[in-house]
Amino acid sequence: MDRLFELQSEFWVAAVETLYMVALTLLIGGAAGLLLGIVLYMTRPGSLLSNAPVFTIVNVIINFFRPIPFIIFIAAVQPLSRLVIGTGIGNNALIFALSLAASFAIARIVEQNLLTVSPGVIEAARSMGAGPLRILRTVVLPEALGPLVLGYTFVLVALVDMTAVAGFIGGGGLGNFALVYGYRQFEPAVTWAAVLLIVVFVQIVQFVGNWLARKVLRR
Amino acid sequence: MALVALRNVTKTYPAPDRTGAPVVAIDQVDLEVEPGDVYGIIGYSGAGKSTLVRLVNALEPATSGSIEVDGREITTMSERELRGIRLGIGMIFQQFNLFNSKTVWQNIAYPLTVAGASRAEVAARVAELLDFVGLADKARNFPDQLSGGQKQRVGIARALATSPRLLLADEATSALDPETTQEVLELLKRVNREFGVTIIVITHEMDVIQSIATKVAVMDAGRVIEHGPVFDVFSNPQNPSSQRFVATVVKGIPSPAELAVLRERHDGRIVTISFRDGDASQAAVFLELARAGVEFELVYGGINDIQGRAFGHLTLALRGPDAAVDAVIATIAERVDVTEVG
Ligand SMILES: Nc1ncnc2c1ncn2[C@@H]1O[C@H](COP(=O)(O)OP(=O)(O)OP(=O)(O)O)[C@@H](O)[C@H]1O
Ligand SMILES: [Mg+2]
Numbered sequence: 001m002d003r004l005f006e007l008q009s010e011f012w013v014a015a016v017e018t019l020y021m022v023a024l025t026l027l028i029g030g031a032a033g034l035l036l037g038i039v040l041y042m043t044r045p046g047s048l049l050s051n052a053p054v055f056t057i058v059n060v061i062i063n064f065f066r067p068i069p070f071i072i073f074i075a076a077v078q079p080l081s082r083l084v085i086g087t088g089i090g091n092n093a094l095i096f097a098l099s100l101a102a103s104f105a106i107a108r109i110v111e112q113n114l115l116t117v118s119p120g121v122i123e124a125a126r127s128m129g130a131g132p133l134r135i136l137r138t139v140v141l142p143e144a145l146g147p148l149v150l151g152y153t154f155v156l157v158a159l160v161d162m163t164a165v166a167g168f169i170g171g172g173g174l175g176n177f178a179l180v181y182g183y184r185q186f187e188p189a190v191t192w193a194a195v196l197l198i199v200v201f202v203q204i205v206q207f208v209g210n211w212l213a214r215k216v217l218r219r
Numbered sequence: 220m221a222l223v224a225l226r227n228v229t230k231t232y233p234a235p236d237r238t239g240a241p242v243v244a245i246d247q248v249d250l251e252v253e254p255g256d257v258y259g260i261i262g263y264s265g266a267g268k269s270t271l272v273r274l275v276n277a278l279e280p281a282t283s284g285s286i287e288v289d290g291r292e293i294t295t296m297s298e299r300e301l302r303g304i305r306l307g308i309g310m311i312f313q314q315f316n317l318f319n320s321k322t323v324w325q326n327i328a329y330p331l332t333v334a335g336a337s338r339a340e341v342a343a344r345v346a347e348l349l350d351f352v353g354l355a356d357k358a359r360n361f362p363d364q365l366s367g368g369q370k371q372r373v374g375i376a377r378a379l380a381t382s383p384r385l386l387l388a389d390e391a392t393s394a395l396d397p398e399t400t401q402e403v404l405e406l407l408k409r410v411n412r413e414f415g416v417t418i419i420v421i422t423h424e425m426d427v428i429q430s431i432a433t434k435v436a437v438m439d440a441g442r443v444i445e446h447g448p449v450f451d452v453f454s455n456p457q458n459p460s461s462q463r464f465v466a467t468v469v470k471g472i473p474s475p476a477e478l479a480v481l482r483e484r485h486d487g488r489i490v491t492i493s494f495r496d497g498d499a500s501q502a503a504v505f506l507e508l509a510r511a512g513v514e515f516e517l518v519y520g521g522i523n524d525i526q527g528r529a530f531g532h533l534t535l536a537l538r539g540p541d542a543a544v545d546a547v548i549a550t551i552a553e554r555v556d557v558t559e560v561g
Contacts, residue, residue, distance in 0.1 A: 118314075118316070120312060120314050120316040121316050121317075121318060121319075123278060123312075123316065124310070124312065124316035124317075124318075125318075125329070126278055126305070127276055127278060127305055127308070127309075127310040127387075128305065128306065128310075128329065128330040128333050128377075128381075129302040129303065129304075129305040129306040129330070129333050129334070130302070130329075130333045131299075131302060134333065138329070138332075139318060142318070142320040142321070143318065143319060143320050145320065216320075218361060
């Protein structure tokens, strides 16, 4: 317990690092995932802009990367990370890997949620002379907003989890804090402090997500 | 000039599995819809009714044939041109297909926004339509807060927003109870009468046709097997499939089972005579029978009213010498349709 008190400032720095990584990943991976998900949805056979080559390529890429366990994924994309952001280690490299992994997962979630919009509603919009992009913007996305919010909430919770794993291979944040000061120094209280804060994060995220989704769905 | 003219139109869908034959949903159909018509299209499930209307606003491209809407050939148009055509055609659906994330007001405003109307125009038109369908107090409600009948009224308002000349109704009342069905049909009648909107009504229920259609086409396996003014088709259906549909609403034609009972109960020869207004009167027929000395008994029958014109079927048991009965049947057959049924 005393040890935890001494580590107070490290603890809060780690907490902020976790928040920073999660927020930036959500921003980058969330946007890229949304885009990929929309491309999948729009280009699938029989959809508004059906385009078999584009759909197949995106689909195969996502299917290839998605099943890779995250901890291996981080190592595997290190060269790419060096190429794109100039470094293969540290928090920014981690954010790069996280964003990439998250965008593939989010793409699927977005695609699946957009597919729940009833074809009849889309047909109605088409019958009024609306074009594909207008239908996407003014019908499909608003109609799927509730489930999309829940999908993103799910991803956000998973991201907190993934950042903690990243602590094991050199990233900062609460995962790393628990590992370095708790696990390796045999201080369960320190580990549990990190765990508790992560649980609190997750609870807040889930609560806000549920609340937002309810508000969108008016239920 | 016809508002909608289909000439030799065929629509095939690819086979559901690679080895099977393609599905012929519409098979060489010719159809003309005149301005002001309420044109009913009836047929069993899978007959191709939905496909047919979806060809008219080009939600599906035709495989072959020509489709003219308002004098313009649409089968050769680009997608962009077709969007313009669709703005001039309203459509309502069995499942209403309202935007659940938008209020009633926003639903009705949607097609106007697509058409590029100004804010003021949208507001004025939406208010007008809400009044017309009697939902002014529901403007801020969401679709899931409305009853089925109210949802369909929003659907109708939305379909009429851009003042189309043509309205397509695909099973618009099939999800509604009988009373609400009548309300919605009355509203469609007003749309036709007050705004002069031509309506194509798809249904598998003959009473929908009976209550609002002026013309009817009967579809079976992708073909139009019979079409014409509702009165003609109802009073004298030619095709067996049409006859079955007509029998679901027209009173007076005994079913085979009822005929069997009639035959058991009555001796003599049983004939059904069919009248249409304008034909010889019933009185004249009865007079002929009396004059021939043939005894007759009315055993089954009914008189129907389609759009103010009457027709009926009366089944009589005739008793008398064979020669006299034959002679009198021949005489009345000159005036009305006579079918010997037993
Ligand atoms: N998108 C499609 N792909 C393949 N086949 C289709 C498609 N749409 C319709 N069909 C087929 O075309 C035929 C006609 O279907 P359609 O929906 O027009 O019938 P319908 O008369 O409207 O029937 P219902 O009363 O059940 O609505 C059916 O055999 C159907 O299976
Ligand atoms: Mg149908």
